[in-house]
Amino acid sequence: MRKGNKESIETWNSVMQSNYGTPSISLSRGKGIEVWDLDGVKYLDFLGGIATNILGHNHPSVVAAVSKQIRRLSHVSNFYAHPVALELAEKLQTMTLNKSARVFFCNSGAEANEAAIKIARLHRGRRIVSAIGSFHGRTMGALSLTGQSAKRDAFKPLLPGVKHVKYGDIKALRRAVNGRTAMVILEPIMGEAGVITPPSGYLKAARQICDAKGALLAIDAVQTGMGRCGHWFGYEDEKIEPDVITIAKGLGGGLPLAAMITLREASELFKAGSHGSTFGGNPVATAAAMAVVDEIEKRKYLALNLVKGALIRNLISPIIGVNQVRGKGLLIGICMKEDKAKQIAATMQSRGFLINAANDEVIRIAPAFVVNEKQIMAFASAFNSSCEEIYRG
Ligand SMILES: Cc1ncc(COP(=O)(O)O)c(C=O)c1O
Structure with missing residues (x-):
């Protein structure tokens, strides 16, 4: 039987230590900042494996370098x-x-x-x-x-x-x-x-x-x-x-x-x-x-990351419920009013965006450097809709 999210999470519960808590989805593939779960649902990954997949998933240069090296x-x-x-x-x-x-x-x-x-x-x-x-x-x-x-x-x-x-x-x-x-x-x-x-x-x-x-x-x-x-x-x-x-x-x-x-x-x-x-x-x-x-x-990402970070900050700062946007470049903390960070992270996931609530108050995003303007605009728009829903009811 091909496993979907539900079966995969059941397996998780029966074989994994509980140190991480039970995840809600199981990711199976990715390209750039797009990832797909086992039910075939697509997400834009604005967490980047917590600041790790800096070129996104399946980057041709990384794939080529790794493939060449492992053969050698x-x-x-x-x-x-x-x-x-x-x-x-x-x-x-x-x-x-x-x-x-x-x-x-x-x-x-x-x-x-x-x-x-x-x-x-x-x-x-x-x-x-x-x-x-x-x-x-x-x-x-x-x-x-x-x-x-x-x-x-x-x-x-x-x-x-x-x-x-x-x-x-x-x-x-x-x-x-x-x-x-x-x-x-x-x-x-x-x-x-x-x-x-x-x-x-x-x-x-x-x-x-x-x-x-x-x-x-x-x-x-x-x-x-x-x-x-x-x-x-x-x-x-x-x-x-x-x-x-x-x-x-x-x-x-x-x-x-x-x-x-x-x-x-x-x-x-x-x-x-x-x-x-x-x-x-x-x-x-x-x-x-x-x-x-x-x-x-x-690709001159050192300079570009500052520009992309500033764009995210400018788009997110005026949104309802946002107290402060902090960080630098593509490491961004969004401080939310009324300790609603976890609720926002869950709502964003249901809208197809992976982000992280670092605690009750702060959303953390750390997207791959390959994130583009269109994806940033889509993220800001979904963040706005999520906050409208949560703060205006
Ligand atoms: C600043 C800092 N130092 C150390 C670590 C630990 O890294 P690792 O999980 O690879 O052991 C982390 C992980 O989040 C980190 O953010």
């Missing part, structure tokens, strides 16, 4: 180099504008942050300052950095030495960092917390505070990175250089790939045997990433 060489252990991972590492080094940059490849954002924790330990020990509300992943180390008690509490004790301070508050950061602090880790925009943007100058101040106390500054660009917010990593507007950068999500264009990049002295801390990952830097995943990077450069 599918995996090598870390005993050997391979040219595609090196080409990507060179690209990432160029993006940092610093020849001292060194790359460690892994498979997820949490793993990249685990590697960053090891860098902090080697630099100066266990004391790390992170932000309240931040999200850095769910493995035990990354979870220790994550500043959300709902996600942490059941798993205590976590790593000792991590202090959480109010995000965007320079004074709080200054008070928390001292001569024993090994690392400060910050997201340029807090994505999971509901797309919270810090005041301008925050990252610059964080850099100065870290410099004054000899602490490393790590930027978690897992969600903001790969050009989504108009720059490669999301901190560049502040004209700072971090010591550690973590990226994942969009890097592999839908394939699992992440990286921890160090700069300057932080690049000298790992020695042979310090860390490792079997799949990190896999040829197929890095081939996909090279296709992603080439396409971003060829």
